[in-house]
Amino acid sequence: MTDGALRIPVPSRTGVLPRLGLLSRVLAVFAIAATAGLGGTWLAVDSGVGFGAVRVGAWVAHPRNGSVEADPYSRAVVARSGVMPLGLGEGLTFTAQRDDAGRPLVGACAYRVSGFVPPTRYWTLTAETPAGALIANPAGRHGFTSAEIVRGPDGSFVITVAPSARPGNWLPVPVAGRFNLVLRLYDTPISGASAVIDPARMPAIAQVACR
Amino acid sequence: MKPGWTILHTIALGLVLGGIVHLGAVLAIPALTRPNADERLAALAPRHVMTLLPNPEAGPTGLPHRDPAAVVAVCRYDLGDAPLRVRATPGDTFMSFAFYTPTGGVFYAMTDRSALRGVIDLLVVTKDQLEELEETDPEDEPVRELRLVSPRSTGFVTVRTLALEPGLQFQAEARARAASCTKEPLETGTVVEPPSQQRGAAPPAGRRHD
Numbered sequence: 001m002t003d004g005a006l007r008i009p010v011p012s013r014t015g016v017l018p019r020l021g022l023l024s025r026v027l028a029v030f031a032i033a034a035t036a037g038l039g040g041t042w043l044a045v046d047s048g049v050g051f052g053a054v055r056v057g058a059w060v061a062h063p064r065n066g067s068v069e070a071d072p073y074s075r076a077v078v079a080r081s082g083v084m085p086l087g088l089g090e091g092l093t094f095t096a097q098r099d100d101a102g103r104p105l106v107g108a109c110a111y112r113v114s115g116f117v118p119p120t121r122y123w124t125l126t127a128e129t130p131a132g133a134l135i136a137n138p139a140g141r142h143g144f145t146s147a148e149i150v151r152g153p154d155g156s157f158v159i160t161v162a163p164s165a166r167p168g169n170w171l172p173v174p175v176a177g178r179f180n181l182v183l184r185l186y187d188t189p190i191s192g193a194s195a196v197i198d199p200a201r202m203p204a205i206a207q208v209a210c211r
Numbered sequence: 212m213k214p215g216w217t218i219l220h221t222i223a224l225g226l227v228l229g230g231i232v233h234l235g236a237v238l239a240i241p242a243l244t245r246p247n248a249d250e251r252l253a254a255l256a257p258r259h260v261m262t263l264l265p266n267p268e269a270g271p272t273g274l275p276h277r278d279p280a281a282v283v284a285v286c287r288y289d290l291g292d293a294p295l296r297v298r299a300t301p302g303d304t305f306m307s308f309a310f311y312t313p314t315g316g317v318f319y320a321m322t323d324r325s326a327l328r329g330v331i332d333l334l335v336v337t338k339d340q341l342e343e344l345e346e347t348d349p350e351d352e353p354v355r356e357l358r359l360v361s362p363r364s365t366g367f368v369t370v371r372t373l374a375l376e377p378g379l380q381f382q383a384e385a386r387a388r389a390a391s392c393t394k395e396p397l398e399t400g401t402v403v404e405p406p407s408q409q410r411g412a413a414p415p416a417g418r419r420h421d
Binding site: 030032036065079080089091122126142146182184186 | 221283
């Protein structure tokens with residue numbers, strides 16, 4: 001049995017592709033299958049794929065994660081991340097990993113998060129690490145809620161996201177490394193993948209300055 | 212052992228098998244992941260008791276992706292012995308409920324807007340328990356309670372309230388804590404055992420306990 005594995009591949013008659021012994025072929029097939037299959041799985045789950053994602057500007061939501069219609073990829077992502085997703089009947093969670101220009105959100109830059117929020121009874125906007133941890137800061141502030149945000153006369157708001165203190169609505173983030181912004185809409189009429197959200201009703205995320 | 216077997220064939224076959232491995236792995240992940248959502252909560256909350264989760268704090272925790280403004284109470288359940296009664300009186304303030312499988316999948320969710328006269332009252336049952344209940348239901352009266360079939364015999368319920376300002380934390384916690392969950396055994400005394408069509412899924416009553 002083992003001689004096949006030890007046999008050195010002999011170049012084929014054509015001289016281009018070596019011919020393999022039976023056992024080496026089987027082992028090679030299994031090795032490729034395991035690498036491609038498990039590697040692909042790791043990549044898919046690590047990147048947080050899932051069907052039925054709702055994308056509005058830089059914001060992404062997975063409404064089906066909060067329902068029995070969650071697809072196998074979403075279920076795997078939820079199981080691995082340890083998140084307890086909001087049920088679709090409770091609300092909807094939007095996450096932004098990037099600004100409106102597509103650049104990753106990093107502590108080295110300051111951002112202006114401004115505008116409006118889709119129709120909802122309450123909302124909260126939170127900064128967290130990519131792993132989902134809240135970010136320690138001297139102000140003890142991890143986010144804003146619809147009740148405490150200071151708004152302009154037209155109902156719009158401006159939040160400055162930066163590592164150092166800013167006037168107005170300041171949301172602290174780490175000095176270094178990436179972070180995510182999470183917008184949770186509680187008791188919102190928006191639900192399901194059929195939801196059409198006007199991008200103008202979602203907060204814009206603009207990079208202001210970088211160190 | 213076809214003479215035309217080449218590395219390309221090997222790679223192609225490997226990739227096809229890899230696709231199968233991939234699909235199998237994705238499907239198996241929720242069941243294989245340790246700790247799963249229920250096990251993460253096990254250290255914090257006993258079964259059949261509505262328990263406030265600790266407030267999210269900065270830094271890595273066993274429960275990631277929490278909303279710092281949301282107060283969450285959780286009730287882990289095992290329907291092996293008896294259905295679970297969930298009651299709450301949200302009043303006119305926000306309170307939401309989500310029902311999870313042990314791996315963190317949501318199978319039902321609602322808010323206080325579904326409350327009837329300010330009261331949420333529902334019974335979480337297995338499919339077999341629902342059948343048993345329906346046999347004893349009076350024929351001429353509508354069923355007044357909401358009955359929710361849990362896809363698995365174990366799972367957990369969350370009750371969320373919002374502390375929209377830091378000063379409202381205490382009230383939000385009090386409202387979440389006021390929600391209750393208790394085991395409610397079926398009144399099987401007068402009922403003839405349903406025909407033996409059990410699929411072996413429901414463990415015999417009394418065998419499982421924590």
